[in-house]
Amino acid sequence: MDTLSEANGAFALRLLKILCQDDPSRNVFYSPVSISSALAMVFLGAKGDTAAQLAQVLSLNTEKDIHEDFRALLTELNKPGTQYLLRTANRLFGEKTCEFLSKEQRLVQMMFQEGTFRLAHIEEVQAQVLELPYAGEELSMVILLPDDHVALSSVEKHLTFEKFLAWTHPDCMKSTEVEVFLPRFKLEEAYDLGSVLQGLGVVDAFQQGRADFSAMSADSDLCLSRFAHKSLVEVNEEGTEAAAALAVTVVECCLESGPRFCADRPFLFFIRHNKASSILFCGRLSSP
Secondary structure, three states: OHHHHHHHHHHHHHHHHHHHHOOOOOOEEEOHHHHHHHHHHHHHOOOHHHHHHHHHHHOOOOOOOHHHHHHHHHHHHOOOOOOOOOOOOOOOOOOOOOOEOOOOOOOOOEEEEEEEEEEEEEOOOOEEEEEEEOHHHOEEEEEEEEOOOOOHHHHHHHOOHHHHHHHOOOOOOEEEEEEEEEEOEEEEEEEEOHHHHHHHOOOHHHOOOOOOOOOOEOOOOOOOOOOEEEEEEEEEOOEEOOOOOOOOEEEOOOOOOOOEEEOOOOEEEEEEEOOOOEEEEEEEEOOO
């Protein structure tokens, strides 16, 4: 599962950079685990070059039992007794005729919390990284905030999964008493990822006559016509959607004080399952 988490993480940040590059002012939010697991469903029915392209884009080791690894990962993420609720809904839809085989400045209301959190300053990209754990510390929100004079696009340019792991490693981050200022925000984003996936290398799967899904259908003309993804997150005084609460108070601006983390400019954020080392959600907040 560690290998799969690394593959999913690499895919997550490749996709983040692509979704962020077109419009620096646009908010971005998606679930890489949901997208990866949906593509794994497609991979199950693929053969030949179609399967090879999917495996390459997802960085999958085809010598391993990929679907057993995904099953183990999703079981870990959805195990009973956790203090969070994870909802995903992945589906493959087929035609009925197909027979399948069995920097803006404005006043923003900020939330404030003071406590001991893991914090680091990354000199390489001149940014702060903060980890906000949820109850039980099964999940964390990791926020990557550029220094005041640094453009978020500069951080995005240098970001890779390997660097993300290094920047958030316990040896890099220090538990610190810090004042945290975050904007309230709610993001609901929808994407048609067909062109994005083709740009990454999943080409044959979308082309009639070239796609090979003979492991799921005898129809040689079967191909993917669309790959849609939608996700939602809300961060407010009660915490993050379906996660444990954070004790906060509302203020209208950042106050001068000691060690502080004030997200009053665009930043990247990630919701991570700590035990599985898996990034469940990625986002960029440019405008609350």
